Amino acid sequence: MNIVGVAACTAGIAHTYIAKEKLENAARKRGHKIHMETQGVIGVEDALSSGEIETADVVILATDVSISGKERFEGKKVVEVPTETVVMSPNKLIEKIEELV
Amino acid sequence: MDIKSVLDDRVIRSDLFAVNKEDALKKMTEMLQKAGYVDDAAGFIADVMQRESLGCTGIGNYVAIPHGKSPSVSKVGIAIAKLQNEIEWETNDGKGVRVIFLFAVGTDNENAMQHLKLLAQVAGKLGNDEVVEKLLNAGSVEEIKTIFE
Numbered sequence: 001m002n003i004v005g006v007a008a009c010t011a012g013i014a015h016t017y018i019a020k021e022k023l024e025n026a027a028r029k030r031g032h033k034i035h036m037e038t039q040g041v042i043g044v045e046d047a048l049s050s051g052e053i054e055t056a057d058v059v060i061l062a063t064d065v066s067i068s069g070k071e072r073f074e075g076k077k078v079v080e081v082p083t084e085t086v087v088m089s090p091n092k093l094i095e096k097i098e099e100l101v
Numbered sequence: 102m103d104i105k106s107v108l109d110d111r112v113i114r115s116d117l118f119a120v121n122k123e124d125a126l127k128k129m130t131e132m133l134q135k136a137g138y139v140d141d142a143a144g145f146i147a148d149v150m151q152r153e154s155l156g157c158t159g160i161g162n163y164v165a166i167p168h169g170k171s172p173s174v175s176k177v178g179i180a181i182a183k184l185q186n187e188i189e190w191e192t193n194d195g196k197g198v199r200v201i202f203l204f205a206v207g208t209d210n211e212n213a214m215q216h217l218k219l220l221a222q223v224a225g226k227l228g229n230d231e232v233v234e235k236l237l238n239a240g241s242v243e244e245i246k247t248i249f250e
Contacts, residue, residue: 010152010155010156011152011168011169011170011206013168013170013204013206013217013220013221013224014158014166014168014202014204014220014224014227015160015166015224016221016224017221017222017224017225017228018160018166018224018225018227018228019228020225020228021225021226021227021228021229022228025228025229025230038221040221041170041206041210041217042214042217042218042221045221064156082156084156084157084193087160087161087228088160088161088193088194
């Protein structure tokens, strides 16, 4: 499965980056391709390309705040969860998404 | 600039004694204040507690990442403490906390981008189970630093 997504937490200091790491590790462990963008106090990092978004089977928005560029995902299958869910149960989330897609 | 520049011996402890969350935050803030990261300790703790009220900063596996954007912060930094004992903390896995990363971030961040990026790197590593395992087994400040270098 091709997964793209964005992580963004309230303060943009810590959860954002932990969520990215956990989700990427969990997805790769199960053989998926994944790229997570982060939006935090340091701005946008690891930005998604339009090509990546186009070929993605699913978009994961691990967000506690509104993000910029949400319109990029129009028409895609989008799963929205709080960063806390990703931080606490990344494997369960990936398994659930596998059922969904 | 590499990650070493945010790993400051003066604000890292491998055997901090704290009776509870408040005590741990107070002691870690004192370290930050002494090392020149925080001007007003009480103000900083208030801002950290404000963030605590918004949701869990326990990330599971005995690790907590309290933080706050605070005008009391004069220099971006991070205090790290391994505790002598487990303390109670809001987490979703029902476990307590044995390692605390207290992030000090100011309100004007234009000039602190490089340091903030390094803080983000440290946070990201905490999302890696192997890193957390090593942290829980680390016995000295030097060992803690090595995990991130």
